[in-house]
Amino acid sequence: MSIPRFWREIRQRYKGIGVECGNCGRVFFPPRSICPDCRRESLGKMNEREIVGKGKVITYTEVHEPMPDFRMQAPYTMVMVEMDEGVRMTGQLVDFEPEKVGYGMEVEAVLRKLGEESPSGIIYYGYKFRPCP
């Protein structure tokens, strides 16, 4: 990941900033500039919306062959989460007991390290999911 790209996406990665269609109320993450349902009606009405960070697991998968940044954590679990706002977000599941992972599990988004460029490079942070306390 390049530094400029990471920097541009900081708000969406740290805070889960998406957009809400001012016409129909549908929430999108990652943000998009036009609502696919309302099209022209949504122009100039796509307002910033913070995804509060709670939701339920709809799918999950265990990854055994990690990408380099995740090698210390392999095997790890990726989840797709239906957020309370109605959008779907994908991320790593952390701080869980393996036997308790399942569909419908309630999770919250937390800020974690996603990786780093190198030992002397930039550290990338972003959201992951963990079971609600």
Added chain:
Amino acid sequence: MKTKTKVGIRGYGGYVPGFRITPREIGAVWGKDGEMMGAALGIRGKSVPAPDEDVVTISTRAARWALERSGLNGDRIGAIYVGSESHPYAVKPTSTMVGAAIGATPHMTAADYEFACKAGTAAIQTCMGLVASGMIENGIAIGADTSQGAPGDALEYSASAGGAAFVIGGERLLAEIKYTTSMTTDTPDFWRREGQTYPSHGGRFTGQPAYFKHVMGCTSKMMDELGMEPSDFAHAVFHQPNGKFPMNAAKKLGFSREQMETGLLVTRIGNTYSGAVPLGLAAILDIAEPGDNILVTSYGSGAGSDGFYIEASKNIVKVREDGVPSIQEVLRDERHIGYAEYAKYRDKIRKGG
């Protein structure tokens, strides 16, 4: 030191990573009786951060909870100070990343603090001054660390991870900070040179001329200035590098076990350095009754102590139903690990590639 206008804690939150390792596990690797070591230190286990946790992530979690309890949005925060001796970057502030993550940027001032284990309480004092002077309405002060002892060193049994955040403001206070006193000297008890991974310490020199002189000196001076006695306080929390130092200082000063027990978390989670006193104070705020007086004294090597006299207000009870977990609830998330996993997580084994 007394502020001219009322200041205090408007919200607070504390977080401790869930992994735990026992002194027994650590000792076994080095051919030492870890259980005896743990008993001598008064430590039954210590917290270990996951490989994707650091001072930024710990501070952010604590700050989000503190903000939630305060009922404020991030854009109402005028300053963020993060005190730590394990900031992830040598140059690039933790406070800006925390500010972005809680939505406080860009209209705020920020800086990272370092003063061994008392950088978090120095951050509280800074926010008090900015709020009381009217320069800002609210600020956030954080103390957090992911500290490490060199493998095999005595510090390895205690150095742990955690942190707490406080929204400091002038209105809707959960607890008023009525007074603060500091004591500062040049004392070479503990240090880490730039570029070194692990700290060095002056062995026995860390006790009497360092910890006890400052913690007891600062606490006594503050009580003298206030005309108060240990019995005037419902709770007290002192910096806790191990389970023994704060209890010995308390005993000599005239505080009882009952006054100390709520804020004494070191026995379960180890020494969270800059997080220690902030977490202890957060645990006290979780159970304090309106009108309770709380005494807080931090300690940072090098060396200095910040003392605070805090009084819980009637609002303290209301925030307990807001869904933010208490420190005791946070500590319930415990997952025990062995030394191999611990070494892997703490990067003690440098993996190639």
